[in-house]
Amino acid sequence: MPSIGESGFNAEVVGSLSQGIVTVGTTEVEAKVGASRKEGRQMLRVYNKSNSTVYFGPTGVTTTTGEPIYKDQWVNIPANDQLAVFLIAGSASNDVIVSEWS
């Protein structure tokens, strides 16, 4: 905590990007890189590189209730590391690229 007269601006920039492939099928899978959500996550991005539409939403999402991410479409979601976003599709083996920024 800076005292009076000191600059309160921390010039050190802390942040990193993690990226990985998540395979989306007919059972929901969480959009995250690796085994757990990135600590300090500020932004989650999903790019659908598959040939099928995938859907995102909270746990329990279905292809009917989820918001679609069409082929070659991306979505940026300001989801922190406390917020789980899930993906599901109408078929198996649909690869999406998940990126997490902290």
Add this chain to the structure above:
Amino acid sequence: MIQKNAVARGVPFDNTGTSLVSTNVRDAIIEVANSAFNASKAFLLAQYGGNANVGRYLEFFAGIASNEAPILVPNPYKGITIVARATASSTCVIRVADISSGSPVMLYDITFTAQTEVVASGSPSSPLFTTGSNAKLAIFVQSGSISKPHLYIVGQGG
């Protein structure tokens, strides 16, 4: 705030002034492609190698009258343009008919009035005639007579 890029499916399409019914780009592209596929045109040729009097059926297949060898169109066929000619000035009515029911049902009449050539021109959206499914096209002289008639129909579908 969730940010998302647009893709053709999500991009609205203003179909005002077009014959398209789609309201997004993806559907519009598909609709146009299907329309183009169904818009391919083909010629139907018919003729008779002599003086054709009332009741004479012209021939699609040489030597076989079109009531014996009609053109079967499984899907609706649009006749868009008809060019009809005679080798000498003629006065007659040539009838394009559907004979699938057994009796000729008029689709279009081509009228010659002391002429050697008659052109009837429609468009894909406003054809000269449209058949039903499984129609059988035949052409005959409805009235008058015509010297060596030969004609072609440009159409779509069938």
